[in-house]
Amino acid sequence: MPKFYCEYCGIYLTHSSPAGRKQHSMGRKHISMKVEYYQRLVREHFFQPPPYTLSGAHPVPGAPPGIVPGNISGPVPDDKSVPMGYPGVPPVGVPRAPPGPPHPVVMSQPPPPFAPPMHTPAPAYGRR
Numbered sequence: 001m002p003k004f005y006c007e008y009c010g011i012y013l014t015h016s017s018p019a020g021r022k023q024h025s026m027g028r029k030h031i032s033m034k035v036e037y038y039q040r041l042v043r044e045h046f047f048q049p050p051p052y053t054l055s056g057a058h059p060v061p062g063a064p065p066g067i068v069p070g071n072i073s074g075p076v077p078d079d080k081s082v083p084m085g086y087p088g089v090p091p092v093g094v095p096r097a098p099p100g101p102p103h104p105v106v107m108s109q110p111p112p113p114f115a116p117p118m119h120t121p122a123p124a125y126g127r128r
Contacts, residue, residue, distance in 0.1 A: 008034045 004016035006024065013024055024030055 006030065008037050 003012040004021055005012050
């Protein structure tokens with residue numbers, strides 16, 4: 001039976017059963033090694049400074065907040081161009097219909113063969 005190698009800790013587990021692997025992966029040493037591994041990976045490979053920053057951009061005078069030069073966006077929708085909603089969902093601003101009567105309860109299976117009738121009290125235990 002092959003031994004299980006933990007890539008985070010760099011060790012072969014002596015108990016390579018699923019229970020042994022689970023116990024190892026829940027351990028404090030393994031968790032701290034895993035955190036350290038991903039922190040090192042992010043530091044070395046994934047961290048790149050952004051190619052540009054918006055710190056030099058100034059807001060456009062007279063524009064709504066959040067609009068900066070170079071921000072290409074479509075026209076601001078008015079009430080007529082607002083989408084009508086998703087299928088089955090009423091459009092915004094349209095009141096919903098009042099709820100209807102509750103649906104009848106449907107039994108999925110018949111009762112067991114020796115069950116008492118539905119609306120009679122159950123017999124008391126210990127009495128005959």
